[in-house]
Amino acid sequence: MKDYQLLKTLCAIPATTGDEQQLNEFILEYVLDHRDDWDSQPAIFAGDGFQDSIVLAFGNPRIAIFAHLDSVGYCAAYGNRLIKIGGPKAEDGAILVGQDSRGPIECILRKREEVDEKDKDGKKKDIFEYEFNREIDRGTPLTYKPDWREDTVSIQCCYMDNRFGVWNALELCSNLKDAAIVFTTYEEHLGGTAQFIGRFLYKSFGCRTALISDVTLTSEGIKHGDGVAISMRDKGIPRQRFLRSIIQHATQAGIQFQLEVEDAGGSDGTQLQLSSYPWDWCFIGPPEENYHSPDEKIYKSDIEATQDLY
Amino acid sequence: MKDYQLLKTLCAIPATTGDEQQLNEFILEYVLDHRDDWDSQPAIFAGDGFQDSIVLAFGNPRIAIFAHLDSVGYCAAYGNRLIKIGGPKAEDGAILVGQDSRGPIECILRKREEVDEKDKDGKKKDIFEYEFNREIDRGTPLTYKPDWREDTVSIQCCYMDNRFGVWNALELCSNLKDAAIVFTTYEEHLGGTAQFIGRFLYKSFGCRTALISDVTLTSEGIKHGDGVAISMRDKGIPRQRFLRSIIQHATQAGIQFQLEVEDAGGSDGTQLQLSSYPWDWCFIGPPEENYHSPDEKIYKSDIEATQDLY
Amino acid sequence: MKDYQLLKTLCAIPATTGDEQQLNEFILEYVLDHRDDWDSQPAIFAGDGFQDSIVLAFGNPRIAIFAHLDSVGYCAAYGNRLIKIGGPKAEDGAILVGQDSRGPIECILRKREEVDEKDKDGKKKDIFEYEFNREIDRGTPLTYKPDWREDTVSIQCCYMDNRFGVWNALELCSNLKDAAIVFTTYEEHLGGTAQFIGRFLYKSFGCRTALISDVTLTSEGIKHGDGVAISMRDKGIPRQRFLRSIIQHATQAGIQFQLEVEDAGGSDGTQLQLSSYPWDWCFIGPPEENYHSPDEKIYKSDIEATQDLY
Structure with a gap:
């Protein structure tokens, strides 16, 4: 094989x-x-x-x-917000891994919908956040944990x-x-x-x-x-x-x-x-x-x- | 003249x-x-x-x-679906012509609106199909019948x-x-x-x-x-x-x-x-x-x- | 200083x-x-x-x-309509200046929302117009009055x-x-x-x-x-x-x-x-x-x- x-x-x-x-x-x-x-x-x-x-x-x-x-992946932004790299399609709860100045990261992806305040017609948009025991350095890329x-x-x-x-x-x-x-x-x-x-x-x-x-x-x-x-x-x-x-x-x-x-x-x-x-x-x-x-x-x-x- | x-x-x-x-x-x-x-x-x-x-x-x-x-034109996709080539603007009922492995084609364009299931806000999108006596080879380009x-x-x-x-x-x-x-x-x-x-x-x-x-x-x-x-x-x-x-x-x-x-x-x-x-x-x-x-x-x-x- | x-x-x-x-x-x-x-x-x-x-x-x-x-700026189109150059963000009432074949221009920007008739879902769009004592030549660029x-x-x-x-x-x-x-x-x-x-x-x-x-x-x-x-x-x-x-x-x-x-x-x-x-x-x-x-x-x-x- x-x-x-x-x-x-x-x-x-x-x-x-x-x-x-x-x-x-x-x-x-x-x-x-x-x-x-x-x-x-x-x-x-x-x-x-x-x-x-x-x-x-x-x-x-x-x-x-x-x-x-x-x-594709995610990138740490401000607070616990994440920004997409390419077009990732993971569901809420996916495990993300990475590394920043304070060491290795294994965190949970949180995904929810929110009304886009900038949109005239109140269109919804996805919000991505991470759940982790500390803040992650800005700009740190996060990827799926391989399984x-x-x-x-x-x-x-x-x-x-x-x-x-x-x-x-x-x-x-x-x-x-x-x-x-x-x-x-x-x-x-x-x-x-x-x-x-x-x-x-x-x-x-x-x-x-x-x-x-x-x-x-x-x-x-x-x-x-x-x-x-x-x-x-x-x-x-x-x-x-x-x-x-x-x-x-x-x-x-x-x-x-x-x-x-x-x-x-x-x-x-x-x-x-x-x-x-x-x-x-x-x-x-x-x-x-x-x-x-x-x-x-x-x-x-x-x-x-x-x-x-x- | x-x-x-x-x-x-x-x-x-x-x-x-x-x-x-x-x-x-x-x-x-x-x-x-x-x-x-x-x-x-x-x-x-x-x-x-x-x-x-x-x-x-x-x-x-x-x-x-x-x-x-x-x-512009249309391209045969799966089943009787058509996909746009460029931005064609014909109405439902237009006559389309082409040629595939089974011979010449003269079919009717069907156009209808449908709610886009992938869109969070249920936006409508156009669906294009053809009406013909047989299936058309995938990828076959279709054009307007000239008049x-x-x-x-x-x-x-x-x-x-x-x-x-x-x-x-x-x-x-x-x-x-x-x-x-x-x-x-x-x-x-x-x-x-x-x-x-x-x-x-x-x-x-x-x-x-x-x-x-x-x-x-x-x-x-x-x-x-x-x-x-x-x-x-x-x-x-x-x-x-x-x-x-x-x-x-x-x-x-x-x-x-x-x-x-x-x-x-x-x-x-x-x-x-x-x-x-x-x-x-x-x-x-x-x-x-x-x-x-x-x-x-x-x-x-x-x-x-x-x-x-x- | x-x-x-x-x-x-x-x-x-x-x-x-x-x-x-x-x-x-x-x-x-x-x-x-x-x-x-x-x-x-x-x-x-x-x-x-x-x-x-x-x-x-x-x-x-x-x-x-x-x-x-x-x-960024605006460009005179037909009638008193303006078209955006880049993505200007001025509010209604801003003062715009320019120059065309008939001389210098100082006009007022009018901005309002309108339902986009071309949009299937009736999405709103911004309309930009100018208020001036004469028509402005087509294509004339207008910029903010500096302050x-x-x-x-x-x-x-x-x-x-x-x-x-x-x-x-x-x-x-x-x-x-x-x-x-x-x-x-x-x-x-x-x-x-x-x-x-x-x-x-x-x-x-x-x-x-x-x-x-x-x-x-x-x-x-x-x-x-x-x-x-x-x-x-x-x-x-x-x-x-x-x-x-x-x-x-x-x-x-x-x-x-x-x-x-x-x-x-x-x-x-x-x-x-x-x-x-x-x-x-x-x-x-x-x-x-x-x-x-x-x-x-x-x-x-x-x-x-x-x-x-x-």
């Missing part, structure tokens, strides 16, 4: 948007430790001028696989989004040829990294084709166990010519896949499209339920279909 | 955002067929690295005319936005000097092409001045028959120095124009402004009524004023 | 987004008049290709200080946002080394300048570190008199590594500062992040009350703390 130990480890490393240093260091170390087992040695681009993102260039990259490092669950059918934990995508990209490294692996930041909150990495790859290698290695949502049309999801569109619309070539490939290869058509959700693909470089992109990954919560669940068979397609 | 046969043909070619291949091919063929009649021969940039956009560079371009190829109407005063059809702008740009080709014609994609949905074309023109020719060849909306201040509209602002605000030079030119040339001041609506001008290159831009075009519907109507006199100004 | 004459003058120069020519010229003149008193002479980049923005490069810039020139108020504790006027930031940047010029001062436009409305200036600095000097010289808002956690605000986040999230280095510096230098954590508000920092270049950025400035109104108030002690930190 497939061993998901590496994925479990990845899910437990805190890396909210803007603060991905620890995960960046873990991956760089992993690459240095494992590259001798890979078919070819990638050029490694990281550090100065790359913020906390990493590019691994195998050969002469014609295609790039983007996997974002950052996750890995696995059975024969599925795996479940916080931050499958997007440690699955990162894991999938790392697994690909063993026999990659003329492709780049890209680990980005800022995907969950506003974007920003994909643009400059896109520029770097375009100018360095003429590369302008991207696969987005991430997880999507189960929905009316996308089900657990029905295979890897190929997104025909989310908020953004990828080039349909490029999309059709991928669908054709998946069909011919006999891979179990499902076509996703949504009007919301974005990815580094959207950021690449809005950049000053002519990128083609396509989102490919397994569906999960309970997205952005501590309980993100993915089916193992969908993971296998995803690995078949990449 | 002016012959609008070419515009009529353009309005009937489906080209929703992301899927402009057919219109791209039509225009390339048109250019190859007609360029011998033009005063000067443009350099043609298309294909690899340009997605479905096209750049025609006449001489050494000091100014670029941007006309977007793509149109060209013309009298002495006006022309009316779907997709005047922006086949008028495309037609206007093609008409200019016969005696253009030191200017570029740019056919873009993604204008109706999220943007993305103007940015990389803007980069291309800036780096290739030092060109950073754009006119946006498109149609605008009739409104409280913009009327059919009052001439070409020069937009002083929409969602974006063009450089007022540049705008004033255009207004001055139009005044001195005795062209019938009307000044538009709106707080909404965007164009490739907005995308150029948000890019990493210092573009000046101005939106110039005739007003239409029933925008983004199957019944977009433009006055012929406003078309003539537009052609006078360009 | 500190003399704020220059800041008072800056607050009185109209420069709504897109129309910053007059302020651009004032600053260029100021630079030419005063640079002989500065420790080193900057290279001046302005004019062609820079729109109304200005870059002063001292030595070999490792860091850039961004101060936006433009302010400078100063006592021992505070200064108050319209457009502290961002003439304070501009003034702060100009004050720094006297002994700046290996840094750039950047005056941008479009910050209050959609953005656009920071992107191309960011590209220019990155390509010319390899510079990709920015301080945003601006004012922020008093809030639950940010108080008048508590020192300069260092923003840990607003709508955007700056690189936390970079932020921590600034906080450490401020702490070691014994500067009075307060940490801001908000979920809204943006700046040229956001624009730099979304560009194709890997900028680090941090927002640093004093808090003000009554933001975007004619009565923006800042404490002098917070100004001094700001100048200490820069």
Whole structure:
């Protein structure tokens, strides 16, 4: 049976948007430790001028696989208030962990609705607070406490989004040829990294084709166990010519896949499209339920279909 | 009398955002067929690295005319649901056409309101569905069935936005000097092409001045028959120095124009402004009524004023 | 006592987004008049290709200080309607000034709420109109009539946002080394300048570190008199590594500062992040009350703390 130990480890490393240093260091170390087992040695681009993102260039990259490092979470504001990082979806009572100048933190998320006083029509909004035995330093990022669950059918934990995508990209490294692996930041909150990495790859290698290695949502049309999801569109619309070539490939290869058509959700693909470089992109990954919560669940068979397609 | 046969043909070619291949091919063929009649021969940039956009560079371009190829429409999702491409405004009952793996499609648009279950305040949202004798392949784009109407005063059809702008740009080709014609994609949905074309023109020719060849909306201040509209602002605000030079030119040339001041609506001008290159831009075009519907109507006199100004 | 004459003058120069020519010229003149008193002479980049923005490069810039020139305001539309430029917050009755083809304007702002007919749920929206003895030319920008108020504790006027930031940047010029001062436009409305200036600095000097010289808002956690605000986040999230280095510096230098954590508000920092270049950025400035109104108030002690930190 497939061993998901590496994925479990990845899910437990805190890396909210803007603060991905620890995960960046873990991956760089992993690459240095494992590259001798890979078919070819990638050029490694990281550090100065790359913020906390990493590019691994195998050969002469014609295609790039983007996997974002950052996750949603919460950030301590004034008093016991929390502000969202990205779009976390945990319920009241979730356990959050972190670290500030006074030591480690394990606190409880409190969530309630309140009328927005600034809204003319009295619209409601969510209020997030923490319950802890002391005040937390302003700006401290908090993440879900990891709770890995696995059975024969599925795996479940916080931050499958997007440690699955990162894991999938790392697994690909063993026999990659003329492709780049890209680990980005800022995907969950506003974007920003994909643009400059896109520029770097375009100018360095003429590369302008991207696969987005991430997880999507189960929905009316996308089900657990029905295979890897190929997104025909989310908020953004990828080039349909490029999309059709991928669908054709998946069909011919006999891979179990499902076509996703949504009007919301974005990815580094959207950021690449809005950049000053002519990128083609396509989102490919397994569906999960309970997205952005501590309980993100993915089916193992969908993971296998995803690995078949990449 | 002016012959609008070419515009009529353009309005009937489906080209929703992301899927402009057919219109791209039509225009390339048109250019190859007609360029011998033009005063000067443009350099043609298309294909690899340009997605479905096209750049025609006449001489050494000091100014670029941007006309977007793509149109709004609908995209088949799950069951008989449709998702919007851009912001279509058709009423319930409109006829939509398309093509999928099982053949040609002519179906009826169904539109209704429903309470948004995800909204805390029970806000209403529009639901779009199709009525057809079979299910349509996921992701299939659907467009309005063209119905060209013309009298002495006006022309009316779907997709005047922006086949008028495309037609206007093609008409200019016969005696253009030191200017570029740019056919873009993604204008109706999220943007993305103007940015990389803007980069291309800036780096290739030092060109950073754009006119946006498109149609605008009739409104409280913009009327059919009052001439070409020069937009002083929409969602974006063009450089007022540049705008004033255009207004001055139009005044001195005795062209019938009307000044538009709106707080909404965007164009490739907005995308150029948000890019990493210092573009000046101005939106110039005739007003239409029933925008983004199957019944977009433009006055012929406003078309003539537009052609006078360009 | 500190003399704020220059800041008072800056607050009185109209420069709504897109129309910053007059302020651009004032600053260029100021630079030419005063640079002989500065420790080193900057290279001046302005004019062609820079729109109304200005870059002063001292030595070999490792860091850039961004101060936006433009302010919020209103723009004459049809009839006596006004459209917002950026997000002005004046109350009904505020005095607006401007200039059009028929001469100088001093009119009264009328503000009322109205049900938005286009909204399905009958949401209310603000309507802005002017009261004046004649119609105003379409597109004419209107700004608050300046009313400078100063006592021992505070200064108050319209457009502290961002003439304070501009003034702060100009004050720094006297002994700046290996840094750039950047005056941008479009910050209050959609953005656009920071992107191309960011590209220019990155390509010319390899510079990709920015301080945003601006004012922020008093809030639950940010108080008048508590020192300069260092923003840990607003709508955007700056690189936390970079932020921590600034906080450490401020702490070691014994500067009075307060940490801001908000979920809204943006700046040229956001624009730099979304560009194709890997900028680090941090927002640093004093808090003000009554933001975007004619009565923006800042404490002098917070100004001094700001100048200490820069």
